[in-house]
Amino acid sequence: MSNPPVDQIKPLVEDLRGELGFIYIARARALREKGYRVISFGVGQPDIPTFDHIVESAKRALDKRATGYTETAGIPRLRRAFAEYLNERYGAGAREDEVIVTTGAKTAIFLAIASYISPGDEVIIPEPSYPAYGEVVRFLGGVPRYIPLIFKDPSSGFQLDLEMLESIINKRTKMIVLNNPHNPTGYVFPLKIVESLYQLAREKGLLILADEIYDNFVYGETEFRSITSLSGWKDYVLYVNGASKTFSMTGWRIGYLVVRSDIARKLTRLAVNIYSCAPSFAQEAAADALKGDWAPVKRMIEIFRVRRDLIYQELSKIKGLEVWKPHGAFYIFPRVSSILSRSKMSVEEFVDYLINKYQVVVLPGSGFPDTAGRDYIRLSYAVSEEDIKEGVRRISDAVKELIG
Numbered sequence: 001m002s003n004p005p006v007d008q009i010k011p012l013v014e015d016l017r018g019e020l021g022f023i024y025i026a027r028a029r030a031l032r033e034k035g036y037r038v039i040s041f042g043v044g045q046p047d048i049p050t051f052d053h054i055v056e057s058a059k060r061a062l063d064k065r066a067t068g069y070t071e072t073a074g075i076p077r078l079r080r081a082f083a084e085y086l087n088e089r090y091g092a093g094a095r096e097d098e099v100i101v102t103t104g105a106k107t108a109i110f111l112a113i114a115s116y117i118s119p120g121d122e123v124i125i126p127e128p129s130y131p132a133y134g135e136v137v138r139f140l141g142g143v144p145r146y147i148p149l150i151f152k153d154p155s156s157g158f159q160l161d162l163e164m165l166e167s168i169i170n171k172r173t174k175m176i177v178l179n180n181p182h183n184p185t186g187y188v189f190p191l192k193i194v195e196s197l198y199q200l201a202r203e204k205g206l207l208i209l210a211d212e213i214y215d216n217f218v219y220g221e222t223e224f225r226s227i228t229s230l231s232g233w234k235d236y237v238l239y240v241n242g243a244s245k246t247f248s249m250t251g252w253r254i255g256y257l258v259v260r261s262d263i264a265r266k267l268t269r270l271a272v273n274i275y276s277c278a279p280s281f282a283q284e285a286a287a288d289a290l291k292g293d294w295a296p297v298k299r300m301i302e303i304f305r306v307r308r309d310l311i312y313q314e315l316s317k318i319k320g321l322e323v324w325k326p327h328g329a330f331y332i333f334p335r336v337s338s339i340l341s342r343s344k345m346s347v348e349e350f351v352d353y354l355i356n357k358y359q360v361v362v363l364p365g366s367g368f369p370d371t372a373g374r375d376y377i378r379l380s381y382a383v384s385e386e387d388i389k390e391g392v393r394r395i396s397d398a399v400k401e402l403i404g
Contacts, residue, residue, distance in 0.1 A: 012138065012139060013139075016135050016138070016139065017131050017135055017367075018131075019131055019367075020042075020131075020363050020364070020367035021042050021043055021044050021363065024040070024042040024355075024361050024363060025040075025042065027355060027361065028040045028042065028355075031359055036359045037359065038360075039360050039383070039387050039390055039391035039394065040360075040361040040383070041360070041361060041362050041363075041378075041379035041380050041381070041383060041391060042361040042362065042363050043380055043382060044183065044330075044380055044382075045244070045245070045248070045250040045382060046245065046248040046250075046304075046330070047382045047383055047384070048300050048303070049248065050247065050248050050249050050252070051248065051289070053288070053292055053293060053296075054247060054249065054285050054286075054289045055285070057284060057288035057289070057292075058252075058281050058284065058285035060284075061280070061281040061284035061285060062281050066280045066281045066284055067280060067281060068280060069276060069280070070278070070283060071277065072100075072268050072272040072277050073101060073264065073268050073271070074099065074100065074256070074277070074278060074283060075280070075283045075284070075287070076096060077287045078254075078283045078286055078287040078290075079096045079097075079099040079101060079256075080096040080099075081290040081291055082241075082256050083095055083096050083098065083099055084290075086226070086258065089226070090225070090226040090228045091228075091229055092226065092228035092229065092233075092258075093228075094228065094258055095261060097261045098234070098258050098260060098261045098264050099256055099257075099258050099264070100257045100258075100264055100268060100271060101254065101256050101277075102254075102256060102271070102278060103253045103254075103275050103278050103279075104242060104244060104253040104254065104255045105213045105240050105241065105242035105244060105255035105256075106132055107253075107274070108240040108241075108255045108256060108257035109136060109209070109211065110132075110136050110274075111267055111270060111274070112209055112238040112240065112259075113136045113137060113140060113175075115266070115270060116175065116207060116238075117140050117141075117142040117174060118140075118141065118142070119140070119142065120141065120142070120172060121142045121172060121174040121175070122142065122144075122145045122172045122174060123137045123142055123143070123145065123174060123175045123176070123177060123209075124145045124146075124147060124165060124168060124169070124173060124175070124176045124177065125137075125144050125146050125147070125176075125369075126146075126147055126148075126149050126160055126165075126182075127146040127148055127149065127368070127369060127370050127371070127372040127373065128184055128185065128333075128369070128370075128372050128373030128376070129177070129179065129368055129369050129370075130179055130184075130368065131367070131368065131369055133179075133209070134146070134370070142174075143172070144369070145168055146370040146372070147161075147164055147168060148372035149182075149187065151335060154316075154322050154323055154324045156324075157187065157324035157326075157327075158182075160189065160193055160197075162196055162200065165197075165200075166200060169206070173204070174206065175206060175207040175208070175209055176197065176200075176206055176207070177208075177209045177211070178194070178197060178208055178210045178211070179211045180194065180211075180212055180214075180227075180328075181212075181214040181215070181218060181224065181327070181328025181329045182328070183329055183368075184331050184333050184365070184368045184376075184378040185326065185331070185333045186326020186329045186330075186331050186333060187326065187327065187328070188218060188222040188224050188327040188328040190222055190223070191223060191225040194225060194227055194230070195230065198230050198233070198237075201236050202232075202236055206236070207236060207237070207238060208236055208237045208238070209237075209238050209240065210226075210227045210228075210237050211240040212226055212239070212240070212241050213240065213242055213245055213255075214328055214329040214330075215241065215246075216245070216246045216297060217245065217301060217304060217328055217329050218327065218328045219304075219305045219308060219326075219327060219328065220305075220327075221325070221327040222327045222328070227239070234259070234260045238258075239257065239258040239259070240257055241255070241256055241258075242254055242256060243255070243289060243290075246297060247286070247289045247297065248300065249285075249286065249289070252279070252282040252285065252286070253278065253279060254278055254279075254283065254286045304330050304381065306385070307330075307381040307382075307388060308325070308326065308330070308332070308381055309325075310381075310385055310389070311332055311388050311392065312325045312326075314388065314392040314393075315332065315379075315392055315395075317396070318392070318395065318396045318399055319399065320336065320339040320342070320399055320403060321336060321339070322334060322335040322336075322337075330380055330381055330382050331378050331379065331380055331381070332381060333373075333376050333377070333378050334376065334377060335375050335376050336350065336375060336376060336377055338403075339399055339403060340375065342402070343403055345402075346374075347365055347366050347374055347375065347376070347377065348364045348366060350377070351363065351364045351377065353398065353402075354394075354398055358394040358395070358397065358398050360394045360395055360398070362377045362378065362379050362395075363377065363379075364378075365377055365378060
């Protein structure tokens with residue numbers, strides 16, 4: 001008997017890369033259930049719970065039975081609040097009717113790519129990269145073209161070579177991805193680079209998918225300027241952001257996409273066929289988050305700045321790690337090529353060694369497509385200072401055992 005039809009899944013689905021953070025969450029939980037004290041630097045979300053005033057807003061919405069469908073593009077006051085945020089912060093000139101509220105920023109990424117990329121179209125993605133960009137492109141029949149961020153040394157950090165990027169543009173190129181601040185490296189693209197990339201897109205007639213989900217997690221070394229501050233951006237930019245990181249609302253699933261109003265009307269047709277609308281009570285809470293007290297956000301960012309300084313200081317003490325102090329997001333991405341070479345391990349084997357023997361979770365850089373991250377590990381410092389010290393101590397002990 002032949003295989004039942006349910007087994008005839010498209011091969012590409014099985015070939016898609018998962019997001020390693022979720023895989024390692026499960027591994028950490030399994031170890032905790034066995035009684036181990038696990039230190040996890042794997043999770044890409046703030047460890048600080050959603051702020052009380054946002055939770056109370058959601059409760060009020062539920063008490064009012066805000067539990068039904070909303071407009072696909074989102075409730076008007078949330079769309080207006082997102083537009084006002086961009087306008088007050090960056091001078092974006094955004095309007096309410098240019099905002100589409102999505103079920104998290106990842107849905108906004110899918111909506112943007114699905115609306116523009118056809119089979120054979122090429123999308124340029126600086127790497128190492130957040131996996132969703134390239135995987136969605138591949139799923140839709142497009143071709144991810146990766147360009148490595150150059151790591152010169154621990155004092156210079158990562159840089160984008162615009163000449164190298166321009167050299168791979170061809171007649172099939174449709175889009176460039178700009179994730180700023182950058183996951184997994186913590187790199188903040190300087191304004192000069194953002195402006196030059198935008199000008200290149202204009203000259204070549206290309207789209208920029210701009211994902212600025214970490215725009216509030218910036219620590220001062222490099223000035224962050226949103227691409228929405230540049231003149232004429234709406235003709236070239238598909239803008240993605242959300243509430244997940246800034247307000248520690250990852251599980252609430254509120255993101256948004258900003259495009260020209262006539263484009264927003266068209267993309268909403270696709271959105272309604274994917275997710276109908278974002279959760280109604282979560283939209284109400286997100287609107288109150290944006291228009292309410294930002295003091296908790298500012299306190300959280302300061303906590304993360306202190307943690308960033310601490311994890312950089314502690315990791316820099318470990319022989320064999322090349323550590324650059326990140327300027328944004330909440331990740332640090334040290335190079336471990338010396339350790340891998342001397343221990344004759346792959347980065348995946350090194351990460352497994354840390355988990356299995358020392359109960360420390362980090363993510364292998366190879367999990368951030370395409371290949372530029374294979375000599376790195378990613379650590380999220382969305383953990384307590386106590387756990388940073390203990391976790392890095394364990395990593396230090398592991399490295400000493402491996403290479404002396």
